[in-house]
Amino acid sequence: MQLVFVQFMTGLASAASLFLVASGLSIIFGVTRIVNFAHGAFYMLGAYVAYTLTDRFTGAFGFWFALLAAAAIVAIVGCLLEMTLLRRIYQAPELFQLLATFGVTLMVQDLVLLIWGPEDLVGPRAPGLAGAVEIFGKRIPSYDLFLIALGPLVLAGLWLLFHRTRWGVLVRAATLDRSMVAALGINQKWLFTGVFGLGVFLAALGGALQIPRDAVNHGMDLRIIVEAFVVVVIGGLGSTTGAFVAAILVSQLNAFGILVLPKISLVLVFLVMAVVLVVRPWGLFGTRPPPAQASIGMAVRPWRPLAPGEIAVAAAVVAAVALMPLWLGHYALTVASEILIFVLFAASLHLLMSVGGLASFGHAAYFGLGAYGAAFVVKAAGLPMLAAIAAGPLLAALGAAVVGWFAVSLSGVYFAMLTLAFSQIVWSIAFQWVDVTGGDNGILGLWPDAFAASPAAFFWLTLAVVTPALVWLHMVIFSPFGYALRAVRDSELRAEAIGIDRRRVQWIAFVIAGTAAGLGGALFAFLKGSIFPDVMAIPTSVDGLVMVLLGGVETVLGPIVGAVVFKALAMWLISQTDYSKLVLGAVVVALVVAFPKGIVGTLADWRDRLTARRGAGPSDAEASADATAAEPPAGTMAPAPSPATVAGRTRP
Template sequence: MAFYVVQFLTGLASAASLFLVASGLSIIFGVTRIVNFAHGAFYMLGAYVAFTLTERFSGALGFWGGIVAAALVVAVVGVIVEMVLLRRIYHSPELFQLLATFGLTLMVEDLVVLIWGPDDLLGRRAPGFKGAVDFFGQSVPSYDLFLIVLGPVVLGILWLLFQRTRWGILVRAATQDRDMVAALGVNQKWLFTSVFAVGVFLAALGGALQIPRDAVHHAMDLRLIVEVFVVVVIGGLGSIIGAFVAAVLVSELNAFGILIFPKISIILVFLVMAVVLIVRPWGLFGKPEAPARRSPGLTVNPWRPLTANERIGALIALVAAAALPFVGGNYEMTVGSEIAIFVIFAASLHFLMSVGGLASFGHAAYFGLGAYGIAFLAKWAGLPMVVSLLLGPLLGCLGAAVFGFFCVQLSGVYFAMLTLAFAQIVWSIAFQWVEVTGGDNGILGVWPEKWAAGPASFYWLSLAIAALCVVILRLIVFSPFGYALRATRDSLLRSEAIGINAKRMQWTAFVIAGTVAGIGGALFAYLKGSIFPDSLGISLSVDALVMVLLGGVETVSGAVIGAIVFKALNIWLVSQTDWSKLVLGGFIVLIVVGFPKGIVGTLEAVMARWRPGPPPSKSPLATSRVEVAE
């Protein structure tokens, strides 16, 4: 019994730091509506700065002074980031904000390695809390008991701050209706800046308080951010009490899951998140979200099929790409095959986002399922490569059909979070079901047959399938189904009023996108000769989002250019510099701030100025009606 009590207390100690970070993210999202992927980076910076201050300036500041000073320093950094970067994109769609903060995360990951080195750093023990307390023969670190007390204290301070101060009242009002707060004469810029500073301070404080418990390393941001998103979604976006309750729930599930359900311990928190989103989409303590701003893909200008000249240009580009084996070596053809595969992956997500208006944070699940489908059929069943390529992606199709049925019941950020939850469940199963998937050892020896084994042969195969997938998706965009799907995207109520079953349309689009992603995953398994759980991970899903937004989400085929540029730049940077994340992150931020329409969207805007045609409609509503009627 004493062992379980100690395990419970350990969970509560972990919940304190998790609550600090999650409450900061919840506050920031509640007011600014920024999906701040860089919140984990501020947590990591808090730990690194606290390590430096407590080691080198311990005489002047002391340990606790160093902890608080580190949080303040990182908060100042957060204010600079908010004023220089985020103020420029507050009115942009949420996914562009996600992309900018993801680029910022990449930059911070390389910056901390540049400043503090790649090795793990071990912080000193907290003064006065170096020992342990005996609980019926079991030792509990006294620092853990301090954290257990600190959590409710911080919760009380935040409650007083938001309930008993004028600033707190304005923040709560902005959470409910920002436009009304602005109409009352409140300076939104400085309100947003102060909220961001408080949120970053809490994240940095959570990281600083971890140095006596864990090693400080440059991967701790991504390890934490997914768990923080889970806590915020379960508790309710914008709810401090919800963040506290959810942090305790998640931490205790982590503490006891490994003991009670060792086979599914990693899945538990994501199962809870999925159930909460399905039953109560706005979280345990949250409130239904107000109508969201127009999301990317909701363009009022009707898309048009390619002109004859554009088709000739696309064909020439395809022929030029097919000529690569005649001028390039094996390395270039391998890189070309990988780029073609990721064109398929990005195009599938782009179809879901641009035509369906559905932004998935877990699209890698179907890419990875397609890859595992190939591994099961080719490695275990011994089926021929052609048969495996036809049947393997069906595993991605099946996953998309099951998960999509629940996901399309939601919208906006809740839809995105549910896709993330399902993707993490699939990743957890692949990671822990060692008997079937090999766990983190993966499934090896998945090689193509002799006719496709050569670099040139496999490149031509990948290029042909990529071109076919892109063409099919374009045909769907301009089919009656595509027009009906775009009608549900532009106005759900209006589309249902004219007899369109919106949920069925969105579910069908979800299945199509998942199947195409599975095709990309199937080719990826043959390209690498193996499959690992990383192919299902959140980092790959974020890569797909970056490709789509980089190319231009409000275009029909922007993902093709986005995938080519992103993968080529990524591969080239890794081979040319040790600071590839820093350069790539800076490039992503530059694209978001300077070219928010993406590469293709920007080019189309420039070309539209020179293209003769009828004047644009004065009424966005009239344009939308024309598009739906077509």
């Protein structure tokens, strides 16, 4: 009983920091619609800066000053980031901003390493709160009691701020309709900067408050960001009360999970989140979100299948790629095979994300399931490689069928989070079910059959599997089913009103995408000769998102280009520099700013502008304007669009 009490108090104390971080995340998302992936990085920075400052400023006053100053300094950094980076990309699709903040996270990870070194740092105890208080015969650290009291105080403070001050009401109004707020005479630029600063301040304070309890380390950011996402989603996006309740719930689950259910302690939180989302899709305290300004993948440029000429070009590209073993060395071929595999992975995610409008944050789970499926077939049944490559995706398909069934009842950020939760569950199973999966040691010795043992042969095999799979995905996009999928993405209301079963269509797309990813995973297992749980961890899922967004989410060929560029860049950087994350992060950020529509999307825009300029003079612009804005008087013949208009506006 006493142990239970101690764990309970520890859980409550941990909840304080988590609540600060999660409420900041929620507030920022509410107003700016940015899913701030860098929030964990700010938390970590808050802790590191506080460590340095507490070193300088000692004594009771110095310590508390250092914590607040650390949070303020990081908040200023956050404001600068908002002003220099985010302001440029508010108009971009929602997930694109996630990509930018992900780039920032990568950069911060290496910067922290550069400034503070790789060792864990232990901060000072809080002056005056270093001792413990005896409650029910157990000694509870005074600092924990302080944190337990702090949580409700911050909650009350935020409530007063948002309901009793004009600034708070403006923030809530901006959450609902940003441009309307500007039309009422409010400078929304500074409102956004202020909100971002407040959110970052809360995160950094959360980090700074942790230093008397835990060592400061550079794994802090990813751990907290995942937990904060979970808290925000369980509590309901935009609800600070929800974040508070969910932070306590999650912290208690963490505290007691180890005690009661050690076998599934890692899964427990995600399991609860999955249950909450299935039962209450918008979280415990959330309300149905307003429809997104533009759903992802919504292209104004209607898609067209490849024209015969373009098919010839594609075939020539494949032929050229097939000739690569003639001039590439062993290592380069292995890299090339890996890139091909990730092209398939990105293309499978693209089907779900661009065509279906469903951005999965846990797509790596099906990649990993495919890999483990193949490994089981080899290890348990002793079947040859080709049979394993064929069978592996079946496990992925099964997983996708189960997860997809639940996930497609949600959309937007909630869909993203539920898929993330399920992927964490799958990862935890692989990690903790040591008897079957080997746990952290993975499954080793998955070597290709003799005929594909050389890097060149395996490259050809990969190409021979990936190419038809890509062609098939492309065909699906332009099949009647692909139209149904785009239809439910564009307008669920209209789709249901013309007899389309949204859930069914999206579920099938989920299974197709999962199966294709699983095929990539099966190839990956044989490429590496082994398989570890990390392959289905969050970073792989994020890589997939980055590839699709980088290539251009509104385009058909984007994922292929995005995967090649991203994967090649990442692998090249690792070989060139110790600070590959810093460079990669900077490159991602730069690409987001320079190519807000992704590489392929930007290229298509350039081509359009070129054809428009070549096609006709100023009269062209006017002709298309008439077609867009004004209608012919009823009763007269509609003017036939000029050839230039057709060329300029409707070509893919």
